[in-house]
Amino acid sequence: MTTPSDAAAPPAGRSPRETVLDPRYLRLLLLCVLLGVPVALACFFFVGLQHLLQHWVWTSLPEAAGYARPPWWWPLPALALAGLLLAPVVTRMPGGGGHLPVDGLGGAPVGPKALPGAVLAALAGLPLGVVLGPEAPLMAVGSGLALLAVRRSAPPDPEVRAVLATAGSTAAISTILGGPLVAAVLLIEGAGLAGAKLAALLLPCLLASAAGALVFTGFGDWTGLKIGALSLQDLPPRAGPDAGDFLWGVPVAALIAVLIALGRELGRSTVTWTRRNTASRTVLCATAVGGCLAVYALVTGRSPAEAALSGQAALAQLAAAPHAWSVGALLALVACKGLAWGIALGSLRGGPIFPAVLLGTATAMACSGLPGxxxxxxxxxxxxxxxxAVTGLPLAGAVLAVLLLGGDAHDQTPLIVTASVVAFLVARLMRRGRPPEQAGGAR
Structure with missing residues (x-):
């Protein structure tokens, strides 16, 4: 996430109270609220268009061809087409289609010049089954629109521009995470904010994300369009964790962290490989992702759409009916989607979080048959x-799980926090010795 630790840094010696009561800062807060509205509307139409295209590719088109669900070979032409559409964007357009997902949500804000490439890359890949999420493109939309809004006015202070870009990206990602709370925690933890810096950067982002989430939700109810925010409507019967859950939970959380770390290592290797002959190798990587999805469908006899896309729909299905998936199908999902995700991290465009959450959930559900x-x-x-494990932010990971589980989270909170800390430590241990700029967490 775009969270510069020096953004809007208050003058030395100023207290948080002096910072937030400064008239210039109050005007900045108002501007961030106003920015949250157009950012939310832009994100609404972006996500709505993405879901319409996704439904057409994976539901309407197979039905028109006479299939009740996509056949096993469906991902092969779909992902090859995604690679062909994405190749000129990443090689010719400003910004290269946005940040590489293997770098997490970090990096400089996406400016107005790079915004069209980031949007085109997302719309060219995500609906066709690229195994990545929409969070990074949404953040690009948010930061790009925020900087575009102030470009024609008098050039603001660089620190103010940093705050506006961060507020725009925070407002954007809050729309897909179901509200401003997770986005705010990502911001605080990722930037290591404290004291006056916390007030200076957090309040604009909270206001922008709250305004954006309100507009995003209300506009969705008005139009009736599905926006696909990450949520779990149906959950297994409530049951509090016991000693057996904790005894199994620690090694399972460590296993999930290892799998996520291996996927990121594959992504880094893919980055190195695609630096030469980028266009052709981008197409090859996208086709390889399609091959992984086709293998999943062949091995399990299930729809390849379960392994494709960001994993939001599959996560909801898994939570609602966990016993509808055999252990073999879950392991095949982890293996095939995990391999596809690792390849996509280093070659395609999108966000890394949503697919990783599905991979971790599928791994844990495959282990749920263990005694206790x-x-x-x-x-x-x-x-x-x-x-x-995927964000490198244990508090944000725990908060996301609590919000997704809703009322069921109360009894599970100790296990949630334990699993988050264990996964964070194991992921850090596996990245030990890697240069800081390649660690890849959400910064």
Missing amino acids: LGTTPALALGISAAAS
């Missing part, structure tokens, strides 16, 4: 461990 590990605790620890 319940279904609901497995779901809770899977979400928390995966989110913590």
Whole structure:
């Protein structure tokens, strides 16, 4: 996430109270609220268009061809087409289609010049089954629009521009995470904010994300369009964790962190490989992702759409009916989607978080048949461990799991926090010795 630790840094010696009561800062807060509205509307139409295209590719088109669901070979032409559409964007357009997802949500804000490439890259890949999420493109939309809004006015202070870009990206990602709370925690933890800096950067982002979430939700209810925010409507029966859940939960959380770390290592290797002959190798990587999805469908006899896309729909299905998936199908999902995710991290465009959450959840649910590990605790620890491992932010991972589980989270909170910390430590241990600029967490 775009969270510069020196953004809007208050003058030395100023207290948080002096910072937030400064008239210039109050005007900045008002500007961030006003920015949250157009950012939310832009994100609404972006996500709505993405879901319409996704439904057409994976539901309407197979039905028109006479298939009740996509056949096993469907991902092969779909992902090859995604690679062909994406190749000129990443090689010719400003910004290269946005940040590489293997770098997490970090990096400089996406400016107005690079915004069209980031949007085109997302719309060219995500609906066709690229195994990545929409969070990074949404953040690009938010920061790009925020900087575009102030470009024609008198050039603001660089620190103010940093705050506006961060507020725009925070407002954008809050729309897909179901509200401003997770986005705010990502901001605080990722930037290591404290004292006056916390007030200076957090308040604009909270206001912008709250305004954006309100507009995003209300506009969706008005139009009736599905926006696909990450949420779990149906959950297994509530059951509090016991000693067995904790005994199994620690090694399962460590296993999830190892799998996420291996996927990122594959992504880094893919980055190195695609630096030469980028266009052709981007197409090859996209086709390889399609091959992984086709293998999943062949091995399990299930729809390849379960392994494709960001994983939001599959996560909801898994939470609602965990026993509809055999252990073999879950392991095949982890293996095939995990391999596809690792390849996509280093070659395609999108966000890394949503697919990682599905991979962690599927891993934990496959282990839920172990004696003493319940279904609901497995779901809770899977979400928390995966989110913590992929972002490098244990508090944000735990908060995301608590919000997704809703009322069921109260009893699971100790296990959620434990799994998040264990996954964070294991992921850090596996990255030990890597240069800081390649660590890849959400900064």
